[in-house]
Every structure is written in C-alpha cells, then in structure tokens.
Amino acid sequence: MNAPEKAIMNEWINVGAVEDIPRLGARVVQSAHGDIAVFRNADDEVFALLDKCPHKGGPLSQGIVFGRHVACPLHNWNIGLDDGKAVAPDEGCAHRFAVKVVDQQVFLNI
Amino acid sequence: MKKMKLVMVGNGMAGVRTLEEILKIAPDLYDITVFGAEPHANYNRILLSPVLAGEMTLKEIMLNDVDWYEKNGITLHLNKTITQIDRISRKVIAADGFEESYDRLLLATGSNPFVLPIPGKDLPGVITYRDIKDTNAMIEAASHYKNAVVIGGGLLGLEAANGLKLRGMDVTVVHLADWLMERQLDKTAADMLKKSLENKGLKFLLKKQTTAILGNGEGRVARVSFSDGEEIPADLVVMAVGIKPNDDLAKSAGIHCTRGIVVSDTMQTYDPRIYAVGECASHRGIAYGLVAPLFEMAKVCANHLAHLGIGRYEGSVTSTKLKVTGVDLFSAGNFQGAADTEEILLHDAVGGVYKKIVLKDDRIVGSVMVGDTGDGAWYFQMLREKKNVAEIRDHLMFGQSNLGNTGHQGQSNAAQMADTMEVCGCNGVCKGVIVKTIKEKGLFTLDDVRKHTKASSSCGSCTGLVEQILASTVGGAYAPQANKLKPMCGCTDHTHEEARQVIREQHLLTIPSVMRFMEWRTPNGCASCRPAINYYLLSTWPHEALDDPQSRFINERAHANIQKDGTYSVVPRMYGGVTNSAELRRIADVVDKYNIPTVKVTGGQRIDLLGVKKADLPKVWADLAMPSGHAYAKALRTVKTCVGSEWCRFGVQDSTQMGIDLERAFAKMYAPHKVKFAVSGCPRNCAESGIKDVGVIGVDSGWEIYVAGNGGIKTEVAQFLCKVKTAEEVLEYSGAFLQVYREEARYLDRTVHWVARVGLDYVKQRVLEDAEGRKALFGRLLYALQGEKDPWQERAQGVAKHEYQTLATVAVV
Ligand SMILES: Cc1cc2nc3c(=O)[nH]c(=O)nc-3n(C[C@H](O)[C@H](O)[C@H](O)COP(=O)(O)OP(=O)(O)OC[C@H]3O[C@@H](n4cnc5c(N)ncnc54)[C@H](O)[C@@H]3O)c2cc1C
Numbered sequence: 001m002n003a004p005e006k007a008i009m010n011e012w013i014n015v016g017a018v019e020d021i022p023r024l025g026a027r028v029v030q031s032a033h034g035d036i037a038v039f040r041n042a043d044d045e046v047f048a049l050l051d052k053c054p055h056k057g058g059p060l061s062q063g064i065v066f067g068r069h070v071a072c073p074l075h076n077w078n079i080g081l082d083d084g085k086a087v088a089p090d091e092g093c094a095h096r097f098a099v100k101v102v103d104q105q106v107f108l109n110i
Numbered sequence: 111m112k113k114m115k116l117v118m119v120g121n122g123m124a125g126v127r128t129l130e131e132i133l134k135i136a137p138d139l140y141d142i143t144v145f146g147a148e149p150h151a152n153y154n155r156i157l158l159s160p161v162l163a164g165e166m167t168l169k170e171i172m173l174n175d176v177d178w179y180e181k182n183g184i185t186l187h188l189n190k191t192i193t194q195i196d197r198i199s200r201k202v203i204a205a206d207g208f209e210e211s212y213d214r215l216l217l218a219t220g221s222n223p224f225v226l227p228i229p230g231k232d233l234p235g236v237i238t239y240r241d242i243k244d245t246n247a248m249i250e251a252a253s254h255y256k257n258a259v260v261i262g263g264g265l266l267g268l269e270a271a272n273g274l275k276l277r278g279m280d281v282t283v284v285h286l287a288d289w290l291m292e293r294q295l296d297k298t299a300a301d302m303l304k305k306s307l308e309n310k311g312l313k314f315l316l317k318k319q320t321t322a323i324l325g326n327g328e329g330r331v332a333r334v335s336f337s338d339g340e341e342i343p344a345d346l347v348v349m350a351v352g353i354k355p356n357d358d359l360a361k362s363a364g365i366h367c368t369r370g371i372v373v374s375d376t377m378q379t380y381d382p383r384i385y386a387v388g389e390c391a392s393h394r395g396i397a398y399g400l401v402a403p404l405f406e407m408a409k410v411c412a413n414h415l416a417h418l419g420i421g422r423y424e425g426s427v428t429s430t431k432l433k434v435t436g437v438d439l440f441s442a443g444n445f446q447g448a449a450d451t452e453e454i455l456l457h458d459a460v461g462g463v464y465k466k467i468v469l470k471d472d473r474i475v476g477s478v479m480v481g482d483t484g485d486g487a488w489y490f491q492m493l494r495e496k497k498n499v500a501e502i503r504d505h506l507m508f509g510q511s512n513l514g515n516t517g518h519q520g521q522s523n524a525a526q527m528a529d530t531m532e533v534c535g536c537n538g539v540c541k542g543v544i545v546k547t548i549k550e551k552g553l554f555t556l557d558d559v560r561k562h563t564k565a566s567s568s569c570g571s572c573t574g575l576v577e578q579i580l581a582s583t584v585g586g587a588y589a590p591q592a593n594k595l596k597p598m599c600g601c602t603d604h605t606h607e608e609a610r611q612v613i614r615e616q617h618l619l620t621i622p623s624v625m626r627f628m629e630w631r632t633p634n635g636c637a638s639c640r641p642a643i644n645y646y647l648l649s650t651w652p653h654e655a656l657d658d659p660q661s662r663f664i665n666e667r668a669h670a671n672i673q674k675d676g677t678y679s680v681v682p683r684m685y686g687g688v689t690n691s692a693e694l695r696r697i698a699d700v701v702d703k704y705n706i707p708t709v710k711v712t713g714g715q716r717i718d719l720l721g722v723k724k725a726d727l728p729k730v731w732a733d734l735a736m737p738s739g740h741a742y743a744k745a746l747r748t749v750k751t752c753v754g755s756e757w758c759r760f761g762v763q764d765s766t767q768m769g770i771d772l773e774r775a776f777a778k779m780y781a782p783h784k785v786k787f788a789v790s791g792c793p794r795n796c797a798e799s800g801i802k803d804v805g806v807i808g809v810d811s812g813w814e815i816y817v818a819g820n821g822g823i824k825t826e827v828a829q830f831l832c833k834v835k836t837a838e839e840v841l842e843y844s845g846a847f848l849q850v851y852r853e854e855a856r857y858l859d860r861t862v863h864w865v866a867r868v869g870l871d872y873v874k875q876r877v878l879e880d881a882e883g884r885k886a887l888f889g890r891l892l893y894a895l896q897g898e899k900d901p902w903q904e905r906a907q908g909v910a911k912h913e914y915q916t917l918a919t920v921a922v923v
C-alpha cells in the first residue's frame with residue numbers, strides 16, 4: 001500500500017464545495033489524523049484546523065465563528081482560524097491544515 | 111501613508127495604560143515615542159508600599175519592562191526629562207537639548223509630593239515618598255539609622271511609617287489634624303486605626319505643627335521641632351503631606367491649568383492636539399490622586415486618539431483602602447454624613463470592628479469601615495450605581511450574605527481564607543494563585559483576573575470573593591464595574607438595553623443590520639454579542655426576524671447538549687413529568703438500537719439519554735417520536751409537578767394537570783435564559799415550587815404564584831406574586847410575567863437576576879395592576895409561540911441536515 005499513500009500525502013484533496021459549509025460555520029472532515037474542522041467566515045474565506053481545542057480538546061467545529069476566530073464551545077477559548085493560535089492570555093495552538101479554494105471547491109492538503 | 115507621531119511625556123501608570131488601550135484598538139495608527147524622567151520602565155507605583163514593607167520586590171512590581179516597548183515598536187527614552195513644549199513647531203525639548211516632534215502629544219506627568227516650606231527641608235535625610243528612588247532611600251536609611259519621623263498621617267504617610275517600622279526603625283508619625291486620615295475617616299474609625307497601628311509599635315503625635323528640621327554637625331538631619339517648642343530626634347524625615355498635580359511643563363507652554371492641566375471630557379487640553387491623563391489632569395475641577403480613575407481616562411483618551419471618538423469621561427467616584435497588612439480599612443464617598451443623611455452604625459470596640467453606612471433618600475452615599483471590610487466592594491458598587499436599598503436595608507449591615515452559595519466551601523470573606531483554599535469551584539482556582547497572578551501580571555480589573563486565572567469566569571458565584579481579593583491586593587486602585595454602563599461586549603460601547611431599544615424602534619430584523627446601525631467595531635461580532643442580538647431580534651419581532659443558527663451556541667444549533675467528550679444528550683419532553691408504557695418502550699428500543707451508554711432520570715422528572723453520537727441524532731429523534739424537551743436551550747425546560755389531588759391524600763388541587771397545561775402552553779418558548787416551572791398540589795409543596803422561575807402552589811381556594819426563584823449556584827427563594835382562583839388565570843398571569851421577562855431582561859439574565867434589578871414592584875405593576883397590559887402581554891406570548899415547530903421532528907425529516915453529517919471522509923493515509 002505504499003504507492004497510494006504517497007500520492008495522497010502530497011496532493012490536494014477535494015472535500016466539497018464552499019457552499020456546503022454554512023457561512024460563519026464549519027463542517028467536519030474525517031481523516032486519519034482525526035477530525036478536521038473546515039470553517040467558512042463571512043467573507044467566504046475557508047480555513048482548516050484539527051477539530052481539537054488546545055485547551056481540553058473541545059470540538060472547534062461546533063463553536064461560534066466570527067471575524068477570523070472561532071470560540072470553542074466547551075470553555076470559550078478564542079482560536080485564530082488562520083494560525084490556530086489561542087488568543088491571549090490563553091496559550092496553545094490547534095494544528096493547521098493547508099486549504100485552497102478553486103472554482104468554489106475546497107481542497108485540503110493533509 | 112506615513113504614520114502620525116504620538117509623543118508621550120511621563121512614563122507612568124496612566125500614560126502607559128493609555129498606550130496599551132491604543133495598541134488594542136489602533137495598533138498601526140501612530141509612531142509612538144515615550145519620555146520618562148525616571149530610569150525605570152513602567153512599574154506599579156501603588157505597590158511601592160509592599161516593597162518598602164519587605165513583602166514584595168521591585169522586580170515583582172514591574173508592569174511593562176523595556177522589552178514590552180520594543181515589542182510594540184515604541185521608542186523609549188528613560189532618564190530624559192522634558193522641559194519645554196514648542197507648540198508652534200510642535201516639538202518637545204528635553205533638559206539635555208534632545209528634541210522630538212509630534213502630531214499628537216500626551217501629557218502624563220503625574221504629580222509631585224508637596225514639600226513643607228520650612229527651614230531644613232533640603233537637608234540630607236529629608237525625603238518625600240513617590241518613586242523607586244525614594245523607596246530605596248528609605249530602605250537604605252533603615253539599615254543605618256534608628257529614628258524616623260513621618261510628617262503626615264494620611265494614606266501615604268501611614269504606609270511609609272508601617273514599612274519603616276517593619277524594617278526595624280523607631281517611627282513617629284506627626285499629624286496636624288485632630289485625627290489620622292481625616293479626609294477619609296471619621297474620628298471613631300481613626301481612633302481604632304491609631305490603636306491598631308500603636309499595637310504594631312508606631313508612635314503618634316497629633317495636632318502638631320512642624321516648624322523646622324534641624325541638622326547635626328555633618329549636615330544631616332538630626333531633629334524635628336514643633337510650634338509648641340517640643341523637639342524630637344530624627345535620622346530620617348519623610349514628608350507625606352499631600353501631592354500637587356505636576357502641571358509645570360504644560361503651564362510653561364501656555365496651556366490652561368488650574369491645579370492640574372485642565373481637560374475636557376475627551377481628555378483634551380485647551381490645545382486640542384495635546385491630551386492629558388492621570389494625576390496631572392484636572393477634569394471638571396478635580397485632579398484625582400488614585401489609580402482607579404486613570405483606567406477610565408486612559409480608555410476614553412485612547413478611543414479619541416484612535417479617531418473613534420465615542421467615549422466620554424464623566425468623572426469617577428473613588429474609594430480608599432489602606433495597604434497595611436493586618437489593618438483592614440475602607441472608606442468611600444461622604445462618610446461624615448450631613449443634616450439630611452441617615453446613618454447605620456455597628457461598633458464593636460473590643461472586637462475591633464466599626465462599620466458606618468451613610469444613607470440619603472434610601473441610597474448609600476458613603477461608608478467607612480475598620481476591622482471587617484469584606485463588604486466594602488459591595489457597598490461601593492451600590493454607591494456608584496445609586497441603587498435604592500430600601501428593601502435590603504435591614505440586612506445591609508450584615509453584608510452581602512452569600513448563604514446558599516455553593517462551590518467555595520461556604521466562604522464569603524476572602525480575607526479569612528487561607529491561600530490554599532479554593533475560591534472558584536468551577537475552575538479549581540485557589541486564593542494564593544489569584545493573589546499571585548494579580549501581582550505578577552499587574553491586573554486591576556475583574557475582567558483581567560477572569561481572563562488570566564479563569565476564576566469566576568464560569569458560573570460567577572465566586573465573583574464577590576474575587577472582587578474582595580482584587581480590592582485587598584491592589585488597594586484603592588480597584589474600581590468595581592458599574593453594571594449600568596457596562597457595554598454588551600468588546601465589540602461595542604452600547605448596552606443590552608440600547609440594543610433592544612434600537613431593534614424595537616428601528617424595526618431591525620437581522621444581525622448585520624443591527625451591527626451596521628449601531629456601528630459595531632467588529633465585522634460580525636463575537637460569541638457573546640451575536641447570540642444576544644439573535645435572541646433580541648426573535649423576541650422583539652416573532653415571525654418576522656429570522657433565526658440565525660450560526661449565532662446560537664452549539665447546543666441550540668444542534669438541539670442537544672454537547673458533553674465533554676463531544677457526544678450529545680437527548681432529553682425528550684414528558685409533559686408534567688407524566689409518561690406511559692408506549693413512550694417508555696420506544697425509549698428502551700432507541701437505547702438498544704443506538705448503543706446509548708447511559709440512561710438517567712433527570713432532576714426535572716424526565717429521562718436523559720447520554721452519549722449519543724451527533725450523526726445519530728436525527729435518527730434517534732425520528733424513532734423516539736417525542737417532542738424536544740429543550741433541555742439544551744435558553745427556553746422553557748420542565749414543569750415539575752407533584753401527584754396532586756388525583757391521588758395524594760393531602761392534595762387540594764390537580765397539580766399534575768395544571769403542570770401539563772402549563773407545559774403544553776409554553777413549550778418551545780425561547781427566553782433570555784432557561785426557565786423552570788413547578789406546580790404542587792398543596793402547601794406541602796413536594797414539587798419544590800419555591801425555587802423555580804415560576805412556582806405554583808395549590809391551596810384550597812385556588813393557586814398561589816411565586817416568581818424568580820432559583821435552585822442553582824445561588825439558591826434564591828421565589829417571591830410571592832399573587833393568588834388566583836382558576837387554572838386559566840394561572841396561565842395568564844404566569845404567561846404575562848414571562849413575556850415581560852422575555853421582552854425586557856438582558857440575554858443570559860435568569861428571572862431572579864432580572865427581578866433583582868427591576869424590583870418586584872415593577873413586575874407587580876405590569877402583571878397585576880394593569881389588567882389590560884397583562885392580557886396584551888399574554889397575547890403577545892401566545893402569538894410568538896403560535897405555529898412554532900418542534901425542532902426534533904423537523905430535523906428527523908431532514909431540516910439542517912449538514913449540521914449532523916460530516917463534509918467528507920478522507921482516505922486513510
Ligand atoms: C507609595 C504610594 C502608594 C500609593 N498607593 C495607592 C493605592 O493604594 N491606591 C491608589 O489608587 N493609588 C495609590 N497611589 C497613587 C498612584 O500611584 C497614582 O495615582 C498613580 O501612579 C498616578 O499615575 P500617573 O501616571 O498619573 O502618574 P505617575 O505614575 O506618577 O507617572 C508620572 C511619570 O511621569 C514622569 N514625569 C513627570 N514629569 C516629567 C517630564 N517633564 N518629563 C518626563 N517624565 C516626567 C514621572 O517621573 C513619573 O514617572 C500611591 C502612590 C504612592 C507614591
């Protein structure tokens with residue numbers, strides 16, 4: 001199973017259309033790394049973070065999205081969508097994944 | 111575009127706080143240059159006293175070190191005193207000739223200690239108490255000399271005297287007035303203070319006027335002499351007889367000053383390019399000598415410098431707390447009283463407790479306390495808010511009873527708690543950690559403490575304790591937030607009430623339109639304002655405003671409660687707690703089919719299925735074929751009932767049927783927070799109606815209605831609203847009550863908080879006295895609920911499918 005592995009590792013994977021994600025919301029993509037939260041903000045920018053809050057692992061995909069941030073549903077840490085970093089004074093970082101949008105389709109590089 | 115140049119003169123607490131505020135809201139607007147006469151970066155001046163007393167080190171009191179300036183791109187000139195402002199070519203000139211030009215100038219030069227104009231005032235060994243240099247001089251003197259004389263028995267003088275005593279000196283405090291701290295204390299309080307300081311070994315000379323300071327042969331201070339001819343030995347003299355605003359620089363540049371640099375409500379001086387904040391400023395005739403007002407000034411000034419120009423500074427009410435370990439003292443407002451005021455007094459001379467509250471027209475106008483100051487912050491808050499205390503007058507003296515508060519070992523007095531005791535039971539934060547964080551990070555506000563320690567950031571029941579800890583750690587620097595003026599969140603300066611009013615008056619129907627109309631600072635709000643506005647829109651314009659699921663917390667968006675492992679719980683509605691075999695059988699089947707790990711009977715007389723996977727939710731709901739119990743929502747939860755007259759031998763009313771009727775009528779009702787009902791069939795009250803938002807109790811001749819009870823963190827007994835005869839009336843009266851709450855309370859207010867704010871009399875007036883109004887309210891509630899669909903059955907049929915399905919599954923790597 002070596003060949004397909006490599007192919008996937010360096011390739012962009014289409015996970016759906018921008019429209020499939022609610023504006024100011026998120027959807028979950030299941031992967032071998034665990035769940036990935038794919039966010040869409042008011043300006044239709046798309047971001048992808050590991051769906052695990054750096055605090056106690058809360059599912060970030062279930063939080064409220066505003067500007068370029070999401071508020072974790074468990075204890076309200078604010079996490080930057082573009083850098084995965086918790087807003088000070090909280091400290092921590094959610095793993096980021098590369099995303100691109102081509103013709104309204106969302107691609108992840110995992 | 112080239113950045114504008116902002117120059118700040120005076121590198122102290124007020125100025126740097128203003129810079130911090132500017133960096134927060136307009137980080138890229140200015141090139142900032144700072145001049146400070148002292149050789150240190152910004153430190154917490156008020157903590158010089160603990161440093162002198164040997165309780166803290168200089169390192170611990172730094173607020174912003176040199177790195178902070180560098181990190182924020184601020185040019186810092188330490189050890190540079192500005193001596194001239196050239197307003198025509200807009201530049202400042204330092205004593206050494208260095209020049210810097212400005213577009214905007216911020217003066218934050220603080221104040222200077224007042225020096226008595228007496229012979230000998232310039233002798234070596236005579237110092238004032240203002241900065242690190244003075245503090246070091248005192249510490250140094252204490253290790254070589256024996257006799258210290260402190261002139262001035264005010265806050266500063268006493269803190270200096272205490273510190274010197276702790277460092278081993280023999281200290282005498284000389285004071286001109288009849289008693290100590292006469293501007294903050296009455297005679298009784300001052301006498302008690304004097305006694306407790308005497309017990310610590312301090313000596314006092316009251317009603318003494320110093321006439322000269324005399325030197326020894328080597329030119330160092332040796333004695334102090336008084337107008338009555340007496341002389342006492344002195345190797346160190348500390349003058350702490352008051353401060354005067356440092357407005358020399360401004361005055362020399364021709365800027366209008368009258369005991370301070372005169373500023374407007376936007377903190378601008380008479381030269382609108384030049385601002386002034388802190389102790390050097392004179393606002394509406396007052397130059398403050400405490401830290402608390404500086405924060406508000408800094409906010410307003412920064413706001414204006416950032417071209418937002420919304421805020422206005424309207425003055426501050428200040429309070430005083432002495433930072434001498436072991437002596438508890440608090441003073442605020444008009445503590446002396448006058449002909450038209452009343453006093454409540456408690457004086458236990460032996461126990462060392464003295465409390466005085468001064469009232470005028472049922473409002474607190476002043477207070478002074480010695481010995482037990484635990485409720486100082488509470489009184490001060492009511493004073494600032496001008497709260498009417500008529501109803502609680504009887505209990506006022508005994509403090510903000512935290513009886514019934516759970517989660518912090520029943521403690522209500524922070525001073526008596528050991529460092530290891532837990533203050534915040536939700537987040538597991540103990541007292542020592544809070545004190546340490548306040549000191550290390552230089553925190554001054556409750557919000558800051560919440561952010562850094564998480565204490566009181568969850569359920570909030572320990573807020574009072576945290577405020578006390580804050581107040582006793584930073585002394586008078588702590589300014590409790592006045593609730594009235596509190597903006598909704600960091601995205602706006604508007605209050606909840608203002609948002610509701612605009613939504614109503616402008617007939618706004620969407621969140622973006624509200625934010626645009628009210629000039630929100632952020633593009634789409636945050637997780638605290640969006641849900642609030644969404645609720646205000648829905649409750650003001652039912653059937654017109656559209657619900658925005660993205661502005662709801664996950665529980666309300668998913669219609670189930672998220673659990674700590676990311677699974678959900680499902681609680682179907684059982685009207686009045688009554689179920690039957692068919693429902694129970696379906697529940698049992700669902701549990702088996704979806705492998706639901708836990709089935710629990712809730713405290714609200716229904717069944718909770720815990721650990722359901724999100725993707726299964728719509729299927730679970732379809733199979734259950736029961737309505738949503740809204741256990742996840744700010745909405746009507748349960749109506750708890752007892753069996754009542756149908757079975758119970760004591761019952762006088764059919765409480766079960768009444769409960770079913772109420773629950774059927776009000777299910778699906780969204781509200782500012784969750785709403786719980788209970789109905790009991792007789793005064794034995796088995797359904798615990800006394801601790802519910804609406805509690806109904808059957809009596810022989812009808813029903814009693816109680817409102818605004820709460821069984822949660824802080825148990826509150828519901829208050830009697832009225833007695834009615836029929837079941838229809840129960841529906842109408844309780845419905846009208848809920849509708850006022852829905853229309854007027856702030857989002858996240860429980861009924862108890864809202865009623866505490868508006869008063870039960872107001873509720874009675876709307877619901878009891880105004881019959882027309884009551885019917886109209888009830889009508890509006892029924893209209894709002896009309897046609898409201900059951901969210902579970904909708905979703906079982908495919909609504910909002912995306913919420914429950916993953917977007918994609920990526921092949922295994
Ligand atoms: C020992 C002590 C204890 C205190 N305890 C309390 C307390 O418990 N509670 C409380 O609320 N308040 C307390 N205060 C008062 C509090 O410290 C002041 O209200 C506060 O520091 C004022 O801040 P500011 O920025 O206006 O002035 P400062 O902090 O004094 O800052 C002014 C700075 O400007 C510099 N400066 C002045 N002129 C020039 C110039 N021409 N060029 C360059 N730099 C210049 C000064 O050197 C100084 O560093 C205490 C004060 C002292 C001294």
Ligand code: HEM
Nearest residue numbers: 687715751752753754757758759760793794795796797798
């Ligand atoms: C004066 C005190 C009380 C008396 C005389 C009393 C009496 C009763 C009686 C007779 C019943 C049985 C009804 C039946 O036959 O099924 C009952 C049920 C109940 N009681 Fe009490 N009770 C009292 C106080 C309380 C208190 C303080 C609580 C709760 C804190 C309570 C909670 C309950 C509950 C939950 C039920 C079950 C009701 C139901 O089946 O719906 N009771 N009580």
Ligand code: SF4
Nearest residue numbers: 752758761791792796
């Ligand atoms: S409240 Fe009265 S009617 Fe209801 S169960 Fe208790 S004793 Fe019976």
Ligand code: SF4
Nearest residue numbers: 535536569713822823
């Ligand atoms: S159910 Fe309530 S009381 Fe129990 S752990 Fe959760 S929040 Fe605390």
Ligand code: FES
Nearest residue numbers: 053056058072075
């Ligand atoms: S798990 Fe995200 S804030 Fe606690």
